[in-house]
Amino acid sequence: MGELLGVAVLGAGHMGADHIRRLDRVVSGARVAAVADPDPGRAKEAVAGVEAVTVHAEAQAALDAPGVDAVLIASPGPAHEEALLAAFARGLPVLCEKPMVPESAGALRVVEAEARLGRRLAQIGFMRRYDAEYRQLKSLLDSGRLGRPLMLHCVHRNVSSVPGFTSAMLVDSSVVHEIDAARWLLGQEPAAVTVLRPRPSASAPAGLLDPQFVLFETEGGALVDVEVFVNCGFGYQVRCEAVCEAGSARIGEDRAMVVTAEGGARAEVPQDYLVRFADAYDRQVQAWVDATRQGRVTGPSAWDGYAASAVAEAGVRALESGARVTVGLADRPELYGGAGG
Amino acid sequence: MGELLGVAVLGAGHMGADHIRRLDRVVSGARVAAVADPDPGRAKEAVAGVEAVTVHAEAQAALDAPGVDAVLIASPGPAHEEALLAAFARGLPVLCEKPMVPESAGALRVVEAEARLGRRLAQIGFMRRYDAEYRQLKSLLDSGRLGRPLMLHCVHRNVSSVPGFTSAMLVDSSVVHEIDAARWLLGQEPAAVTVLRPRPSASAPAGLLDPQFVLFETEGGALVDVEVFVNCGFGYQVRCEAVCEAGSARIGEDRAMVVTAEGGARAEVPQDYLVRFADAYDRQVQAWVDATRQGRVTGPSAWDGYAASAVAEAGVRALESGARVTVGLADRPELYGGAGG
Amino acid sequence: MGELLGVAVLGAGHMGADHIRRLDRVVSGARVAAVADPDPGRAKEAVAGVEAVTVHAEAQAALDAPGVDAVLIASPGPAHEEALLAAFARGLPVLCEKPMVPESAGALRVVEAEARLGRRLAQIGFMRRYDAEYRQLKSLLDSGRLGRPLMLHCVHRNVSSVPGFTSAMLVDSSVVHEIDAARWLLGQEPAAVTVLRPRPSASAPAGLLDPQFVLFETEGGALVDVEVFVNCGFGYQVRCEAVCEAGSARIGEDRAMVVTAEGGARAEVPQDYLVRFADAYDRQVQAWVDATRQGRVTGPSAWDGYAASAVAEAGVRALESGARVTVGLADRPELYGGAGG
Amino acid sequence: MGELLGVAVLGAGHMGADHIRRLDRVVSGARVAAVADPDPGRAKEAVAGVEAVTVHAEAQAALDAPGVDAVLIASPGPAHEEALLAAFARGLPVLCEKPMVPESAGALRVVEAEARLGRRLAQIGFMRRYDAEYRQLKSLLDSGRLGRPLMLHCVHRNVSSVPGFTSAMLVDSSVVHEIDAARWLLGQEPAAVTVLRPRPSASAPAGLLDPQFVLFETEGGALVDVEVFVNCGFGYQVRCEAVCEAGSARIGEDRAMVVTAEGGARAEVPQDYLVRFADAYDRQVQAWVDATRQGRVTGPSAWDGYAASAVAEAGVRALESGARVTVGLADRPELYGGAGG
Incomplete structure (x- = not known):
């Protein structure tokens, strides 16, 4: 395969940090290009040892950072809707941790936005499917x-x-x-x-x-x-x-x-x-990276x-x-x- | 232990025949003294090889047969109430297959009759407890x-x-x-x-x-x-x-x-x-025989x-x-x- | 089935006492007719509650006691050979605890004695087969x-x-x-x-x-x-x-x-x-009692x-x-x- | 982590091809830099879709190819000794499929060669340890x-x-x-x-x-x-x-x-x-890549x-x-x- 997929990770908490580690050291074909977290200290800690990564306080700045090809959303649920819509606006493929959007009304808005785009960009993090x-x-x-x-x-x-x-x-x-x-x-x-x-x-x-x-x-x-x-x-x-x-x-x-x-x-x-489903998390992200590098979107959809x-x-x-x-x-x-x- | 417990078995169908075999050849301390079934041919077939047993068309005749110390009711559910009351009238300990009485109104009458007697005589055949x-x-x-x-x-x-x-x-x-x-x-x-x-x-x-x-x-x-x-x-x-x-x-x-x-x-x-609970059936009847020979009543009650x-x-x-x-x-x-x- | 099988139990130690209990209260069709043990106190303790049983210091006296139809040998191994030959001499069916005879030379003498009789009388207590x-x-x-x-x-x-x-x-x-x-x-x-x-x-x-x-x-x-x-x-x-x-x-x-x-x-x-093979012990003795009452010998042989x-x-x-x-x-x-x- | 580890894979048969796929698409931090196989068609087939890789008929040519940092030996056993010694001569870390060397005399020569070097370079592919x-x-x-x-x-x-x-x-x-x-x-x-x-x-x-x-x-x-x-x-x-x-x-x-x-x-x-130990193969190669990028040698040794x-x-x-x-x-x-x- 060709170039590594540059991923912007939104959120550097427990789950975000784990995904940064996974993208950097476990899965093949990806690299962490940018990280956003309102707490810059936490973000910096999460990227220790990662090369060529930029750190941002704002999600949108991370999406616009150089080398970003795709987005992994691991911020708190209430921030997801805005992040998804921002990724859609930029045409960036997304892997979004669950819940996609906590309120179903907001979730439906995401579905409608993606439907208007006319092509799938989002995969939702229901990792049991992996x-x-x-x-x-x-x-x-x-x-x-x-x-x-x-x-x-x-x-x-x-x-x-x-x-x-x-x-x-x-x-x-x-x-x-x-x-x-x-x-x-x-x-x-x-x-x-x-x-x-x-x-x-x-x-x-x-x-x-x-x-x-x-x-x-x-x-x-x-x-x-x-x-x-x-x-x-x-x-x-x-x-x-x-x-x-x-x-x-x-x-x-x-x-x-x-x-x-x-x-x-x-x-x-x-x-x-994290023990019971360790492999499922790894496989989920590997499958997302593989599909994204091939220009495809698979896995659970925004409708799911x-x-x-x-x-x-x-x-x-x-x-x-x-x-x-x-x-x-x-x-x-x-x-x-x-x-x- | 002393004399074998003489048991009248009411009903010689599938379950009754199995209990006759069990009392005759599996459990210790009991013998089949009498069998009642409206179909005398079926009753005779069920007691083939059993010694010193009398066969009756009427349940009450079996209860009154010589050598009867206790009753095992394996007749169809609708016949249970009358058989239980007849056993109570004679002071005979009973092991009654489930359902004790199909309608709860009739079941309650049995409970009330035993309560009036002031002592337990009946054990109900919920064999899973064994x-x-x-x-x-x-x-x-x-x-x-x-x-x-x-x-x-x-x-x-x-x-x-x-x-x-x-x-x-x-x-x-x-x-x-x-x-x-x-x-x-x-x-x-x-x-x-x-x-x-x-x-x-x-x-x-x-x-x-x-x-x-x-x-x-x-x-x-x-x-x-x-x-x-x-x-x-x-x-x-x-x-x-x-x-x-x-x-x-x-x-x-x-x-x-x-x-x-x-x-x-x-x-x-x-x-x-009968395979899964074979031992439970054996143990249930052995426990009933043992308790009855000692003048005790244990196991699931008429209230159950x-x-x-x-x-x-x-x-x-x-x-x-x-x-x-x-x-x-x-x-x-x-x-x-x-x-x- | 007819008369209960009257069994002489030789040995009233741990295993003998357990067999006395089993014959008296668990298996169908048998009763303990005589018990022999060099320690008469131990023998009496083992038959507490058993009716119509005689107690003996000598094995041969127990074999000759009234009502004895068969023998269960649960004495120590070195006493087995003599007890088996005494049972053969009387034509009594035997269930003999293992080892049949501790030394193979003695075991072979038992085999030869039974072969001379021309019919099987002995079953050996390899209970795993049950x-x-x-x-x-x-x-x-x-x-x-x-x-x-x-x-x-x-x-x-x-x-x-x-x-x-x-x-x-x-x-x-x-x-x-x-x-x-x-x-x-x-x-x-x-x-x-x-x-x-x-x-x-x-x-x-x-x-x-x-x-x-x-x-x-x-x-x-x-x-x-x-x-x-x-x-x-x-x-x-x-x-x-x-x-x-x-x-x-x-x-x-x-x-x-x-x-x-x-x-x-x-x-x-x-x-x-005794927990793992409890059912096997019960089934072994029941099978022996059933076969013996029918005049048959089954189960592991003296050759085994x-x-x-x-x-x-x-x-x-x-x-x-x-x-x-x-x-x-x-x-x-x-x-x-x-x-x- | 920094640059991807460039690996020369020796042997493009069943196992070699599987390792090429694993290095290219499963493990993180490595890339296939060169492949050697006497059958150039087989080697080319195995690297289909892999970028920036050179294909060689001779093992030593692959070791000398540009971008090679380490060696994975998956050629037939008889070729291992020479390949290991060639890697030692170049100071290249090696993961060698088992058997390290089919004859113990040759295996001992590899041990002695590495002992003379004074530092470990070889890990042997006993993947069950993973x-x-x-x-x-x-x-x-x-x-x-x-x-x-x-x-x-x-x-x-x-x-x-x-x-x-x-x-x-x-x-x-x-x-x-x-x-x-x-x-x-x-x-x-x-x-x-x-x-x-x-x-x-x-x-x-x-x-x-x-x-x-x-x-x-x-x-x-x-x-x-x-x-x-x-x-x-x-x-x-x-x-x-x-x-x-x-x-x-x-x-x-x-x-x-x-x-x-x-x-x-x-x-x-x-x-x-490959089903039972699929994860073990992946983990073995990931562990080797991780250790090698950090300049360490772990896992089963040439002595093993x-x-x-x-x-x-x-x-x-x-x-x-x-x-x-x-x-x-x-x-x-x-x-x-x-x-x-």
Whole structure:
């Protein structure tokens, strides 16, 4: 391949710094050309050792920096809409961390802007689509070998929630991953959502409704249930079982070295999504770099980003109301395949 | 131990014949003293090789036959109420196959009759309580090591349904096992039930709502979800995961010899509950025989039989209405521990 | 079935007392008619609660006690030969705990005595043949589905050895189970044996060669390797993988409830063979009682008892010499199928 | 990081072409600067799409090509010695595919040449050291948590052998990986080797002794056993269990999506080492590129390459003689840590 892809990274926090490291030292074919962060000290720290990179306080200045061919948005969610529109204005391909835009209204504006452009520029950071096990499951479902999928049973557990994590965030920050995964695996849009609230765990911070049990019904009549439990205490677990007409398939079982000692056989559970999905993050960025260098846009689209936000918003209303809430999506522009899943 | 316990077996169908074999050849300390079945040919076939047994067309005649010390009811559900009351009238200990009485009103009459007697005579055939894995799970939950249970995720799958199996029977014939297991594991009564109906499998007979997804909320705020799928095609699977405040525990994973051949590692799934729960059936009857010979009554009570019926009835209403249905149980008589779980 | 089988139990130690309990309370169709033990207090304790049983200091007195139809030998190994010959002299069917006779010379005398009788009376207590997983494996190998077996990889681990356990006993007390299992699974006699001695574990008592790695080559060219480790510290494990021309099959993997807590997913390992093989012991005695009541003798024969002793003796010589030792078996009498496996 | 590392790749066959792709498109920080292969058409095909690369018929010409900073040797084994010495003469860091040099005499000459240089330049392609599971196991053993390792049970199976694969190659081409892995995991040199030969599988080509069972005894008294079976028919499996004084640890169990259908639960077995160890190959080359750019040499050394060859040679003699063969290694030069493991 030819020239390295020059990437402007917006945001130099935890996730941004990790992407800078990944672009500089892990993936092939890219280099970090510019970094923007309102905190210049943080940005400088994140680019230590990176050559030929410029540092900026403003996102737009980074987009205009020399050698920038593409943008990776890792700034806080509220800054995404403006950054995406600025990238669109410059014709720059974008990889945007999720949530694409926190409010579905803003997300829809991004979809409409890209639709007006008439070509795709944005890929959204739903990295599970790049996980080896999820891809195996997707491939199996698409093969039709197990017949039509009827149910997805999902589990999403974290050791503990960060301070400030709210009951709504279990839906729109955590379950949003299952929303995208289910839409992708099933090729169907969610039509209604219900959230059940067991009595909270004593390990959850006071006032946090944790765990929750979230149910999606899709347009095609499939059912998706998600246990989300962000203070489970023991590890990071993401499991998914697809129950189909002719069999079921499970991914995300704990897999590791088995140590037999002290009366038991034990496998460690990863403590962190960066461990569980380390390869998926790498593959996602490598796939984006490869496609971008070839002038293509692949991966989850702005429509996927919008749909996930809209469904999550319905989920939060279902959580608050205790009732079943129907999901109303905007019409899907032609750019994203038109009406339907 | 002393004399063999003489057992009258009511019903010589599939289940009755299996219990006759078990009492005659598997468990210790009992013998089949009498068998009743409206079809005398079927009864005679079932007692082939059994010594010193009398055969009757009428249940009550079998109860009055010489050498009868106890009763095992394996006749069709509608005959149970009368048989239980007849056993109570004679002071005979009873092991009654589930459902104790199909309608909760009749089940409540049995509870009230036994409460009037002032002593327990009946044990109900919820054999999962005698399965080694369920007992491990019960013991773990009771130990408090994992904290309070918050959710039970259950799966109940059969290869295919028998002709005549109705949508309601997924709840009151299949899920009724999970109802009892959840009440026993959690020590809590269900307070409300909701049934979700994904689009039926193409493998299900026309008109059968299969699979279903049944949700119970308990008095204590725990959530029990059950996938019931009686035409899953591939095997008989009963799984249960208890998610607690400090960890989760799973039973019912497929466990068998692993054969690696032809590109895969494969473990067989049992095809039948008589295989999966063979030991539980044996242990249940042995435990009943042992307790009865010692003049004790242990195991699931008539109250458990009534509660399972009442909750299953609420489940069928929830299935039919599509809405959440609250469960109203009668007051629990003192004989069964009084109010509360 | 008719009258209960009256069993004389010889030996009221740990194993004898367990068999008395099993005959009295677990298996169907038998009763304990007499017990013999040189220590009458121990014998009386073991029969507490058993009705109509006589207690004896001498084995032969127990064989002659009223109501004795069959014999279960659970006395120490050196007493077995005399007890077996006494049972043969009376025409009594016998279940004899392993080792049938500790020295192969004595074992061969038992074989010859039974051969002279011209009919089988003895079954030897190799209870693994009654374990559900071993039976699955045997059935798979016999089916020919995986082609010819080429290798068996075996593991046999105990938490810790009892005081007085010698290096030779790893072979003739522990590995003797694998010797019988391999002969049965493969249908081939061992032809040579080699014992490798890794540096002993610091957890083993001083002077004990533990673990050992024992290799058998069979007449048919199959290879059987056994890790025996009687001070492994963590549990009781018996595993077996049969590697065949068209696939491999594994049994004995740790199977139990999986508890996920404190950063790991953990399944308990049984601590004791009485836990791991509890069902096998019950099934073995039930099968013996059932066959005996029908006038049949099934299960491992006196020849199997002799062959296991002879191979174990070769194993001990291999351990002591560090060299490969060939196994020389006597000619197999017609009663046991004549020459060959 | 700064300039891309310019790599000369020697050999453009299956493995060389894969490394060219890896350097060009997967790993970060490197570029393919030159390629040498006696077949210029093959070399040209392998560099299709790679920019700024020169193609050569002679290895030495590639080493002297502009922009070459380091060498990756993927030519046939007999060409390695000359290529390594040529790289040493130019002071170029090398990643050399295994076997470093097929004959241990030649391997020792490479060790001595590098020792004379007085600094390490060569890393040998034992990629299992970069596999995540092997690294977990190494880290666990090094921690001492399980006490001293006593035995390694290894399995190495391939679907089928390529034409021309000889009985000796089971040892020196296949088991050589276990030789290196065992040396690395245990930190001990093998002291003796024995090879057992079960009757060959009917699936093996006529005359091929397949499977074999290879036993290594180490200087420290540990025992390493390896089943090698290159025509197992069902997949590619590499397993390792380390049995230690206080527990055992297992890696390489089949891990994948579990599909339950048609009466069984099934996980696919990879068919190819490029699937099983795909990540290990990537990580190995990335680690080599990273270290080389920092002027460091890490990973398996020329001494490891020599020791593996010498032990494999002893293994082949053991295979041929049927006897236990002691391993005699040369004195270890100071450059590699001097005498001892």
